[in-house]
Amino acid sequence: MSLTALGFTLVFVAVSLGISMWQKLGLERELLIGTVRSAIQLLAVGYVLQFVFQSNHWLVIGLILLVMTAVAAWNANTRAGGLRGMRWRIGLVILITEFATLGLLLLLDIIPFTTQYIIPISGMTIGNAMVAASLFLNQMKREIASGKEEIETLLSLGASSRQAIQDALKRAAKSSMIPTIDGMKTVGIVQLPGMMTGMIIAGASPLEAVRYQILITFAFASSAALTSIMLALLTYRLWFTRQDALA
Structure with a gap:
């Protein structure tokens, strides 16, 4: 694409x-x-x-992945409502999700250990985990606000904090995975994803x-599930x- 053609894309911004x-x-x-x-x-x-x-170089690759994870954790943390200790937990969850996904891809020899593959696929994995984390935290705030009386009642009846908030955690985890699941159902029919189109x-x-694209779609499903479940396990006490008592 020439610079002139790139400049013409500002027409879309002008329309907006x-x-x-x-x-x-x-706006x-x-x-x-x-x-x-x-x-x-x-x-x-x-x-x-x-x-x-x-x-x-693997050190350069590692540094890039750490920067991506830190930015993703910072962005997702804005949905946490100011709960202390949430940011590093989000970062840890995203990092584990990334290395679990990337580790399997490399271990099974699905992709080679080169930056040309690792960086783009890691970026998409980290981005998907960030979105799942943001949706989970956003939904949890709603669940806590709407189910405050129910949770406090369960606590007064002797339930532990984990037992009292369990249903809210499940609903939030399910909600955070809906976009990924819906995307899997319609990929290739309703939408042609960016990676496939770009290639x-x-x-x-x-x-x-x-x-x-099949590889990325399946990896997204796994990363969304891992992110939601690990966040639920690591963060429920922060509420x-x-x-x-509810914070």
Whole structure:
């Protein structure tokens, strides 16, 4: 794609700005900030990845994965409602999910140990885990708010904090996995995912692109499940005080 063609893509931003101004949505500033930030961030990532792909050193790969995980944990933590100790737990869960997924891919020789494969697939895995964590925490806040009386009643009847909040944890975990499951049901029919589309545009065989997309789809399902369950196990105590009352 030429720079001229890339510049023409600003037409889409102009359309969004026009709609916002027409309907008085007040999104003009956010759209402009988002446009500038996304362009700068993607260009910067492009130069960084070009360097990383050339070096192909495991220390560089590890550093990139740690940065991705830290940013993902920071972003997901904004959904936690200010609960102390949540950020490092989210980071730990995402890190475990990433290394479990990546470890299986490398151990089973599904992908080679090269940055060309590890970084993009890890980015998608970490991003999916971040979304699952955000959805889980967002739903947990709703569950705690709407089920406060039920939880306090169970506590007064002698239930432990884990027993009192168990149903809320299950509903939040289920809710966080719904987008991934729905995506699995409609992939290839309703939507053609970005990885598959990108490979086809780059000239890869459609069948080769489909095989990699199946890999990513199944990995997403696993990472969402691992993230939700581990977050539930590691964070449920944070919703209570030391005296087992709701925080």
